[in-house]
Structure formats: structure tokens, C-alpha cells
Amino acid sequence: MQFDQLLQYTLSGLSTGAIYALIGIGFSIIYNATGIINFAQGEFVMLGGMLTLFFLEALKLPLWAAIPCAVAASTVAGLLFERLAIRPLRQPTPINLVIITIGGSILIRGLSMLLWGKDTHAIPPFSGDDPIAIGGATILPQHLWILAITVIIVAANRFYFYHTISGKAMRACAYNRRAAGLVGIDVRRMVLFSFIISSAMGSIAGIIVAPLTMTAYDVGVMLGLKGFCAAIIGGMSSGLATVVGGLLLGVLESLGAGLISSGYKDAIAFIILLLILFIRPQGLFGKAESERV
Amino acid sequence: MLKFLAFAGMILLAPLYFKGGYLMNVLVFVGIHTMLAIGLNLLLGYAGQISLGHAGFFGLGAYLSGVLTATYGWNPWLAMPLAALMVGALAFAIGFPILKLKGHYLAMATLGMGIIIYIVFNETVELTGGPSGLSGIPNLAVGSLTFDSDVKNYYLIWSFTLVTILLTLNLANSRVGRALRAVHDSEVAARVMGVNARLLKVQIFALSALISSIAGSLYAHTMTFVSPASFGFNFSVELLTMVVIGGLGSIYGSFLGAALLTLLPEFLRAAQDYDIIIYGGLLMLMVMFMPGGLVRGVPDLFRKLLKKGGANHA
Numbered sequence: 001m002q003f004d005q006l007l008q009y010t011l012s013g014l015s016t017g018a019i020y021a022l023i024g025i026g027f028s029i030i031y032n033a034t035g036i037i038n039f040a041q042g043e044f045v046m047l048g049g050m051l052t053l054f055f056l057e058a059l060k061l062p063l064w065a066a067i068p069c070a071v072a073a074s075t076v077a078g079l080l081f082e083r084l085a086i087r088p089l090r091q092p093t094p095i096n097l098v099i100i101t102i103g104g105s106i107l108i109r110g111l112s113m114l115l116w117g118k119d120t121h122a123i124p125p126f127s128g129d130d131p132i133a134i135g136g137a138t139i140l141p142q143h144l145w146i147l148a149i150t151v152i153i154v155a156a157n158r159f160y161f162y163h164t165i166s167g168k169a170m171r172a173c174a175y176n177r178r179a180a181g182l183v184g185i186d187v188r189r190m191v192l193f194s195f196i197i198s199s200a201m202g203s204i205a206g207i208i209v210a211p212l213t214m215t216a217y218d219v220g221v222m223l224g225l226k227g228f229c230a231a232i233i234g235g236m237s238s239g240l241a242t243v244v245g246g247l248l249l250g251v252l253e254s255l256g257a258g259l260i261s262s263g264y265k266d267a268i269a270f271i272i273l274l275l276i277l278f279i280r281p282q283g284l285f286g287k288a289e290s291e292r293v
Numbered sequence: 294m295l296k297f298l299a300f301a302g303m304i305l306l307a308p309l310y311f312k313g314g315y316l317m318n319v320l321v322f323v324g325i326h327t328m329l330a331i332g333l334n335l336l337l338g339y340a341g342q343i344s345l346g347h348a349g350f351f352g353l354g355a356y357l358s359g360v361l362t363a364t365y366g367w368n369p370w371l372a373m374p375l376a377a378l379m380v381g382a383l384a385f386a387i388g389f390p391i392l393k394l395k396g397h398y399l400a401m402a403t404l405g406m407g408i409i410i411y412i413v414f415n416e417t418v419e420l421t422g423g424p425s426g427l428s429g430i431p432n433l434a435v436g437s438l439t440f441d442s443d444v445k446n447y448y449l450i451w452s453f454t455l456v457t458i459l460l461t462l463n464l465a466n467s468r469v470g471r472a473l474r475a476v477h478d479s480e481v482a483a484r485v486m487g488v489n490a491r492l493l494k495v496q497i498f499a500l501s502a503l504i505s506s507i508a509g510s511l512y513a514h515t516m517t518f519v520s521p522a523s524f525g526f527n528f529s530v531e532l533l534t535m536v537v538i539g540g541l542g543s544i545y546g547s548f549l550g551a552a553l554l555t556l557l558p559e560f561l562r563a564a565q566d567y568d569i570i571i572y573g574g575l576l577m578l579m580v581m582f583m584p585g586g587l588v589r590g591v592p593d594l595f596r597k598l599l600k601k602g603g604a605n606h607a
């Protein structure tokens with residue numbers, strides 16, 4: 001095994017891992033505010049990529065304008081999803097919530113297929129595609145964009161949860177919804193916020209990864225599930241634990257694909273998911289260390 | 294029992310009405326899907342445990358039967374029970390760790406399990422033929438009677454389905470069925486009353502996988518061809534939709550859901566690609582407005598309408 005190759009796999013694994021981390025944090029934010037695992041999370045990732053493409057090609061916007069528009073549009077979709085599907089639910093048992101978010105994800109996927117067809121599309125990279133050499137490995141500028149944007153979002157997230165009133169209110173909801181309501185926090189609004197934040201984050205993840213992996217109406221399923229794996233490894237924390245979970249998953253997957261077999265690449269993620277769920281359902285780092293917001 | 298006899302009579306006489314034709318082929322699938330929906334309903338509707346990986350068990354049954362008969366030349370009647378036992382044993386073994394999980398976590402774990410099985414179908418090319426599928430699976434036969442036409446298959450599949458319905462109805466009304474419902478309502482209360490909730494959940498998971506496997510074997514022998522695409526995540530969701538639409542915890546509801554979801558795409562042929570949107574929409578609308586499924590929702594609706602009518606007269 002060449003060191004160069006190992007480095008190459010690790011580097012590309014880190015950037016996919018960053019994407020999983022962003023999606024995973026989206027899962028955790030909604031889970032902590034509401035107790036719901038949003039099976040439609042991956043669809044917002046897909047919407048990010050597909051809407052960027054739509055704004056680029058149909059409306060001829062430049063890339064820097066198309067991206068914020070796509071994030072805004074996906075966020076509106078997340079907001080509508082909460083208002084129209086989650087809030088009106090009369091019997092919010094876990095099984096009903098699983099079924100309704102699955103229904104929602106199929107609906108979003110189906111509508112996207114109708115609107116944009118089944119083809120796979122590429123988004124232009126943000127700043128060219130001249131490879132950069134690091135050690136014996138090469139990476140693309142887009143990898144750096146992914147890592148940088150992930151760092152910014154994770155930092156912004158932390159600032160929001162620890163230094164703003166609304167972020168603190170959301171943490172209060174995560175600890176105890178009824179108590180949060182008693183001290184005057186509008187819990188339903190916080191639930192809505194959690195959907196807004198996580199659909200925005202999901203769509204950003206979808207946009208920054210699209211230049212590397214292409215995008216299509218059905219990319220949300222796998223990305224969403226991998227993001228969930230990251231969140232499970234991180235013990236459903238919306239902080240660093242999930243980021244570590246995502247990076248770990250990305251690197252393991254990339255190494256597994258390179259060293260064992262690329263056909264089983266996706267299976268690796270799910271085997272890790274099952275193992276963690278069976279052995280350490282509280283996440284790899286245990287509850288004490290992970291922040292549950 | 295009367296209800297069952299009437300239902301069985303209706304099913305057995307249906308071919309006289311349809312007189313062969315294309316619809317017979319669809320009705321064969323209604324039978325297979327009914328079995329699958331009942332299997333999942335035992336788990337979801339009675340024991341209250343979700344599974345998003347049942348397409349995997351269905352596929353395992355189909356592939357085990359397919360490989361044993363097509364590649365190794367086994368007798369199909371020997372391969373089918375062996376496949377069912379193997380799948381049941383596998384589910385029993387996975388069941389212990391997986392059913393410790395609850396709600397969303399259980400959903401994700403079973404989903405992961407289903408996807409792993411699906412990937413294995415695709416990747417073990419020398420055994421399963423990979424994505425291009427496995428062909429040359431023989432039809433089932435009894436003596437010189439080979440089940441190779443739609444009408445023959447209809448009776449073959451539906452005899453299995455009717456037996457499944459009879460057995461599950463029996464189970465649901467037995468001590469086990471009551472224990473299951475107790476676990477559904479409150480696992481703690483059930484355990485306090487002396488129900489071994491953990492073992493019971495695993496047993497019902499295994500039983501439901503076993504039924505799915507038999508349905509898979511039947512599918513393989515009627516289609517004579519299997520490919521991984523039929524056993525993916527989408528099919529697990531389709532099964533879930535059948536059970537939810539029909540009504541959780543109702544055996545006849547599962548038939549209703551299976552029939553509706555199998556026939557609907559046939560009538561919506563023109564809308565080929567739209568069927569997935571319809572599934573999604575149906576799932577959401579049912580959970581939001583008719584959480585009891587068609588079996589309970591429709592009578593409720595009538596009652597409400599009648600009441601309103603009565604109020605207007607007075």
C-alpha cells in the first residue's frame with residue numbers, strides 16, 4: 001500500500017465526510033428540538049443542488065446569485081413541509097412521524113423528477129478545477145471550498161446556539177420542551193426554526209458537493225442516510241461530535257472503497273450504522289461529552 | 294370465519310368473472326403483495342414495530358429459491374421451505390439486537406439492513422447475476438401440472454395467500470395476538486403482566502420475515518426471473534404504504550391496501566412516472582386524515598356523514 005494513495009483516499013474522504021457532517025447536523029437539530037428523525041432531510045440536500053442548477057440554467061443567473069436563491073428556495077420548502085405536514089398531524093406517534101416524513105420525501109423527490117427530469121447534471125465548480133498537489137496526492141479547489149464552508153457553518157451554528165436568544169431558546173427546547181414552554185418560549189416556533197435551519201444547511205451541503213459528484217432528482221436518499229449515520233456516530237449532537245462522525249464515516253468509506261471494493265462502498269456506511277446502533281446507541285462519544293442541541 | 298369463507302369464495306370465483314386476460318396477471322401480484330403486507334402488518338400493526346427493510350426478506354426468499362433451483366437444480370418444493378427457514382432464522386438472529394431499538398432508530402436500522410441486503414444482491418455477481426438478474430427459474434409443478442399460466446398461478450398464489458390469511462387471523466385472535474397488542478399499547482405494562490415482550494417481538498419479526506420469504510419464493514417461480522431492482526428501498530416503502538392505507542392491525546385491510554396499490558398503477562398506466570408521487574401523497578394524506586386506514590376510516594366517514602345528515606333533519 002502506497003502512502004500517496006492512502007493520503008489521497010483520506011483527503012477525498014474528508015471532503016465527503018464534511019458533507020455528511022453538515023447533513024447529520026441538520027438531522028440532529030430537528031431531532032433535538034422535536035424528537036423527530038426527518039426522513040426527508042436528504043431531499044433538501046437534493047433540492048439545494050437541483051435548484052442551483054435551475055437558477056443557473058433556466059433563469060440564467062450567475063453562480064454567486066444562484067446559490068443564495070437556491071438556499072432560500074429550499075428553506076422555504078423546509079418551512080412549508082413543517083407547516084403543512086408535521087404541524088397538522090393529529091396523532092404524532094413515532095411511527096406516524098416516520099411514515100409522514102417518508103411520504104414527504106417521496107413527494108418532494110417525485111415532484112423534482114417531474115420538474116427537472118431524470119438526468120444527472122453537473123454544477124460548475126466554484127473556482128476552476130485545476131488540481132492542487134498536497135504531498136503525493138492531489139485535490140480540487142472544490143474540496144477546499146467544501147472544507148472551508150463546513151467550518152464556517154459549524155462555527156456559525158455554535159454562535160447561534162450559544163450566543164443568541166433564539167439559539168438558547170432552542171437548546172432549552174432540546175432539554176425539556178414543557179419546561180421551555182413554561183418559561184415563555186414559543187416551542188412551536190422553535191420547531192419551525194429547527195426545520196428552517198436544517199433545510200438551509202442541507203441545501204448548502206447539496207450545493208457545495210454538486211460540482212464534485214453531480215446531482216440528480218434521487219441523490220437525496222443516499223446522502224440523507226449517510227448524514228444520518230454521521231449523526232448517529234455523533235450521538236445526535238449538533239456540535240463537534242457529529243462533525244467528527246461525518247469525517248470518520250467519509251474517510252472509512254473512502255478507504256474501504258479504495259482498499260476493499262468500491263461496490264460495497266455504500267454497505268460500509270450501513271454496517272457502521274448498524275454496529276453503532278447495536279453496540280453504542282448513545283453515539284461513539286457517549287452522552288456526557290456530546291451536546292444535545 | 295363466515296367473513297373468511299365469503300372472502301375466500303370471492304377470491305376463488307374471481308377468475309370466472311375476469312376470464313383470463315391481462316388482469317389475471319395483475320391479480321397474481323395482488324396475492325403476493327397481500328402476503329407481504331400481512332407479514333409486515335403483523336409486525337407494524339399488531340406489535341407496533343416498524344420495518345423499512347422487508348423488501349430485503351422478500352428478495353432473500355426469491356433469490357434463495359431462484360439460485361437453489363436454477364443454478365443447483367433443486368426441487369422448488371424443497372427450496373421454498375428451506376429458504377423460508379433460513380430467512381426466518383436470519384431474522385430471528387438479527388431480531389435480538391435490532392428490536393432493542395425503538396421508533397425512529399428501529400426504522401433507520403431496518404432500512405440500513407434492507408439496503409445492505411440489496412447491495413449484496415447487486416455485488417455477488419457470480420451467484421445472483423448482479424444487476425442484470427437471474428433467469429431460468431423453473432415454474433412450480435405438482436406431478437404433471439405445471440403452474441405456467443396466469444390462471445394456474447392465480448390459484449397457486451391465492452391458495453398460499455388464503456392459508457396465510459387464515460393462519461394470521463387465528464394468530465391475531467389467540468393469546469399471542471393479545472400479547473402482541475399489549476406490547477403495542479405499552480411494552481412495560483405487557484411485561485408486568487408476564488409477557489416476554491422481547492422474545493415475542495423477535496418471534497413475530499422472524500415470522501413476518503418467513504412469510505415475506507415464502508412470498509419471495511412464489512414470486513421467483515411465477516416470474517421465472519428476479520433482479521435486485523424489485524427488492525430495493527422503494528419496494529419496502531410501497532409495502533409500508535399498503536399496510537398503512539389498508540389499516541394497521543387489520544388483516545383484510547392489508548388485502549385492501551395491497552389490492553389498491555397494485556391495481557392503481559395499472560389504471561394509471563399513462564401516468565407511469567407519477568405513481569411515486571401518488572404513493573408519497575397517499576401516505577401523507579392517510580396518516581394526516583385517516584390514521585386508522587381505509588378499513589376504519591371509511592366506516593367512520595360514513596358514520597360522520599350520517600350523523601350530519603341526521604342533525605340537519607332534526
